[in-house]
Amino acid sequence: xxxxxxxxxxxxxxxxxxxxxxxxxxxxxxxxxxxxxxxxxxxxxxxxxxxxxxxxxxxx
Amino acid sequence: xxxxxxxxxxxxxxxxxxxxxxxxxxxxxxxxxxxxxxxxxxxxxxxxxxxxxxxxxxxxxxxxxxxxxxxxxxxxxxxxxxxxxxxxxxxxxxxxxxxxxxxxxxxxxxxxxxxxxxxxxxxxxxxxxxxxxxxxxxxxxxxxxx
Numbered sequence: 001x002x003x004x005x006x007x008x009x010x011x012x013x014x015x016x017x018x019x020x021x022x023x024x025x026x027x028x029x030x031x032x033x034x035x036x037x038x039x040x041x042x043x044x045x046x047x048x049x050x051x052x053x054x055x056x057x058x059x060x
Numbered sequence: 061x062x063x064x065x066x067x068x069x070x071x072x073x074x075x076x077x078x079x080x081x082x083x084x085x086x087x088x089x090x091x092x093x094x095x096x097x098x099x100x101x102x103x104x105x106x107x108x109x110x111x112x113x114x115x116x117x118x119x120x121x122x123x124x125x126x127x128x129x130x131x132x133x134x135x136x137x138x139x140x141x142x143x144x145x146x147x148x149x150x151x152x153x154x155x156x157x158x159x160x161x162x163x164x165x166x167x168x169x170x171x172x173x174x175x176x177x178x179x180x181x182x183x184x185x186x187x188x189x190x191x192x193x194x195x196x197x198x199x200x201x202x203x204x205x206x
Contacts (some may be wrong), residue, residue, distance in 0.1 A: 002173070003129035010178045013126065014185070017119040021189040024112050025196040028205050 008048070015044030083202040092201040096194035098155040100186075103197025116193045123186035124157045132179025133169025134161050147180070153187025 005013070023037025083089075088107065096103020101117025104110075128134075135147040151158050161167050167183070170176040199205040 001129060002131055002170075003126060003175075004173075005126075005130065005175055005178070007175075007178075010130075010175065010182075014123070014178075014182065017123045018185065018189065020115055020119045021192060024116060025192050 008052075011048045012045065015041050015048070019044065083204060086201060089198060089201040092197040093194040096197040097153070097190065100155065100157070100190045100193060103194055104200065107197065107200050109200065116190075120154065120186050120190045120193065121157065123182050123189070124154050127179040127182030127186060128161060128166060130179030130182065131170035131173055131176040132167065132181070132183045133176070134158070134167025134183060136162065147184055150184035150187045153189075153191040154183070155190060158187065 019037045019041035022040045023033045027033045027036045092103040092107060094103075095106055099117075100120035101113040101115075104113030104116060133147075135144060135151050137148055138144050169180060196205065
């Protein structure tokens, strides 16, 4: 069985799981964990989209 | 002059002592990170942090399994290229998952698939995240974190 993900969905799944671990391990309070995890996820996604556009601009 | 130096040294000692209070070294402080490394999330579970432990387990195991399903490469011990050596260290962080996959001979890596390289990165990062989780389990055991 082989899993074929698109580049974007692979980046989204990566961001989701990495953000969960970062949130839990880098903060002490539950509310802070949620906030930090959400912030990490947002940075991952925005960073991915920004990098994608940057590569598109460089290509054209 | 000599007295001044002694005072400076004493105040430096007091400062360093107040900065880093001695943490109690219990058996749990040793066992939790080892168990947490071997079984992702288990370091938290044995300390009754059920929610955190299960979420960490889900995240690390899911990333590792997705990486394998994407036909990512699992590095064996090597002394070749520096990136290959670091890849091995990252993979090893996944604990039992790594040993099981190596024993089953899975994770050869498909060079014909573009997404297989993503899989390789998923596997490495799952190991690195598991190491962070194991360190967190140690911090909980010594009371540095609730």
